[in-house]
Amino acid sequence: MPLDSSPNETVGPLEKDSRVDKMVTRWEDLDSARSHLKPDWQDIKRFMGALPFRANAGNKKTANKVLSSEPVLYQKALTSTMWSTMMNPGNKWFGMQIGDKDRRKVHAVKQWEEAVSARVLASFGPNISSFYPSSLQVIGDTVMIGNAANYDEINTKERRILDVTIPMAEIVYAIDGWGRVVEVVRKFSWKARQAAAEFGLDNLPEKIRVAVEKGSNDDFTFYHHVQKNTDFMGGYIGPKGKRWLSTYGAEEGRAVVRESGYMEMPFHTPRLDVETGQTYGTGFGHMALAGSKLLNLQKEANIRSAQFAASPTMLAPDKDGWPLHGQRRPEGVLYGGMINGRRQVDILDTSRGTGLSLEMQREEAGNIAEIFMYTLSSMVGRTGVSTLESLERQEQYARLMAPYMGRLQEEYLVRKITRRFSMLWRAGQIPPPPPEAEGQPLDVKYLSAASMAQKATEGVAALRVVNDLTPLAQAKPRLLDRINEDELVERLVEARGASNDILRSRDEADQMAADRQQAMQAQQAMQMGKDGAGMVKDLAQAQAEGGAP
Numbered sequence: 001m002p003l004d005s006s007p008n009e010t011v012g013p014l015e016k017d018s019r020v021d022k023m024v025t026r027w028e029d030l031d032s033a034r035s036h037l038k039p040d041w042q043d044i045k046r047f048m049g050a051l052p053f054r055a056n057a058g059n060k061k062t063a064n065k066v067l068s069s070e071p072v073l074y075q076k077a078l079t080s081t082m083w084s085t086m087m088n089p090g091n092k093w094f095g096m097q098i099g100d101k102d103r104r105k106v107h108a109v110k111q112w113e114e115a116v117s118a119r120v121l122a123s124f125g126p127n128i129s130s131f132y133p134s135s136l137q138v139i140g141d142t143v144m145i146g147n148a149a150n151y152d153e154i155n156t157k158e159r160r161i162l163d164v165t166i167p168m169a170e171i172v173y174a175i176d177g178w179g180r181v182v183e184v185v186r187k188f189s190w191k192a193r194q195a196a197a198e199f200g201l202d203n204l205p206e207k208i209r210v211a212v213e214k215g216s217n218d219d220f221t222f223y224h225h226v227q228k229n230t231d232f233m234g235g236y237i238g239p240k241g242k243r244w245l246s247t248y249g250a251e252e253g254r255a256v257v258r259e260s261g262y263m264e265m266p267f268h269t270p271r272l273d274v275e276t277g278q279t280y281g282t283g284f285g286h287m288a289l290a291g292s293k294l295l296n297l298q299k300e301a302n303i304r305s306a307q308f309a310a311s312p313t314m315l316a317p318d319k320d321g322w323p324l325h326g327q328r329r330p331e332g333v334l335y336g337g338m339i340n341g342r343r344q345v346d347i348l349d350t351s352r353g354t355g356l357s358l359e360m361q362r363e364e365a366g367n368i369a370e371i372f373m374y375t376l377s378s379m380v381g382r383t384g385v386s387t388l389e390s391l392e393r394q395e396q397y398a399r400l401m402a403p404y405m406g407r408l409q410e411e412y413l414v415r416k417i418t419r420r421f422s423m424l425w426r427a428g429q430i431p432p433p434p435p436e437a438e439g440q441p442l443d444v445k446y447l448s449a450a451s452m453a454q455k456a457t458e459g460v461a462a463l464r465v466v467n468d469l470t471p472l473a474q475a476k477p478r479l480l481d482r483i484n485e486d487e488l489v490e491r492l493v494e495a496r497g498a499s500n501d502i503l504r505s506r507d508e509a510d511q512m513a514a515d516r517q518q519a520m521q522a523q524q525a526m527q528m529g530k531d532g533a534g535m536v537k538d539l540a541q542a543q544a545e546g547g548a549p
Contacts, residue, residue, distance in 0.1 A: 027187050047292040066296050207252050222250055270407065465483075
């Protein structure tokens with residue numbers, strides 16, 4: 001039982017329960033409202049997800065994979081880039097801080113913020129949670145179809161936090177007037193033994209219990225309905241004391257198998273690009289779908305043309321002259337193929353081809369690459385890139401991706417992080433705050449490469465100023481004196497996303513500069529002493545030899 005669920009979940013199946021009828025009806029209504037979107041989702045998954053396509057009934061071909069791998073490559077590249085720049089597990093990609101800037105300066109508050117940030121960040125690690133692989137699926141789904149669904153809870157049996165990405169085919173949801181998801185219905189299939197392990201054998205309807213005892217491998221349909229608790233009563237034990245109601249129902253017997261609740265919405269449903277008033281979003285896959293279909297058709301047509309050229313259709317006068325399944329072999333002899341100097345067997349002329357050149361295919365593949373920003377994010381084929389050019393490319397990428405990453409942060413990461421903090425707090429895993437931080441709201445501070453890339457604009461501008469002033473300083477050296485070198489270095493470090501730990505403090509740098517200057521002066525004085533001693537020696541020698549006094 002998850003810690004954030006109510007402690008008195010329903011025991012024993014309540015069959016023929018009207019609540020199951022309502023959730024089934026709710027699923028059907030919400031699913032029918034998105035029926036116009038599902039064909040495009042299937043096509044996008046087919047052309048950009050490297051998934052087999054199931055042909056229609058009556059077609060002998062049961063699976064027909066696409067012939068072009070370019071859209072899959074570009075989609076995977078953008079997915080990996082977004083994932084690594086937003087939530088790279090090798091970096092500290094977020095932190096927690098209180099809202100009051102003045103109180104943040106208190107040493108005890110800083111220590112508490114660091115402790116909380118470390119504890120929450122550690123909860124996403126592989127030894128506690130499957131967040132990182134599941135989040136890669138979230139990014140992939142939002143890149144392709146513009147929507148994704150993720151669920152989390154604490155599994156006390158395994159002492160882990162469950163993070164799982166759910167296929168959009170299994171989940172529907174509704175939004176309120178402000179565009180926030182306020183209701184989720186999930187429809188999924190489990191084996192009888194899986195349901196028994198999750199809900200307990202005694203909580204299942206009779207037919208599923210029998211299937212467990214017989215070791216049946218049949219699938220059974222279940223529903224999970226999460227909605228706002230309109231009768232929420234803070235401080236109460238049980239579902240009434242939870243902000244979100246949760247009901248699991250089995251389609252078999254219309255039985256309620258679990259009733260509980262959550263303090264926060266456990267489903268996270270990020271969307272990439274959403275029109276005002278729309279429930280579901282669109283992704284880059286929608287923009288690339290037409291080009292992906294065209295590229296696949298072009299390749300298929302050229303492959304068929306090449307097949308005809310390599311193995312052309314034979315023209316024969318009758319079945320006796322050429323059997324229906326006759327074999328053609330190199331260096332073979334076809335008896336009867338030539339009579340009185342006239343060919344009896346010929347080939348169908350297919351030399352004209354399709355007219356679809358490789359250049360046309362490359363052009364279409366290039367258009368798809370531009371949609372997924374492949375050349376910009378991967379810098380393919382670029383060598384000798386200067387620091388300024390690298391920063392400019394980071395700035396351009398951050399500018400183009402900022403709206404999409406911002407929505408993912410707001411609808412997925414910030415809600416995931418705040419819920420994770422609340423789950424850990426209820427589990428007693430967060431230390432109490434110092435008096436200065438009590439009652440203060442906690443904010444999420446992003447420290448990922450994506451956030452750093454969005455700050456690259458200042459670094460680019462600073463380098464441009466230096467590059468502009470350098471040639472002018474040859475005539476006016478004072479121009480370079482206007483540049484604050486300490487401020488410049490700190491801005492560049494921040495723009496490149498490097499840690500400030502690599503920098504010494506300004507006082508340390510000033511002291512090192514003063515020591516270096518003092519050492520240089522001492523060396524110069526020593527050298528002048530050596531030169532003076534040499535001069536005295538030369539004069540003394542010259543005088544001894546009878547020179548001028």
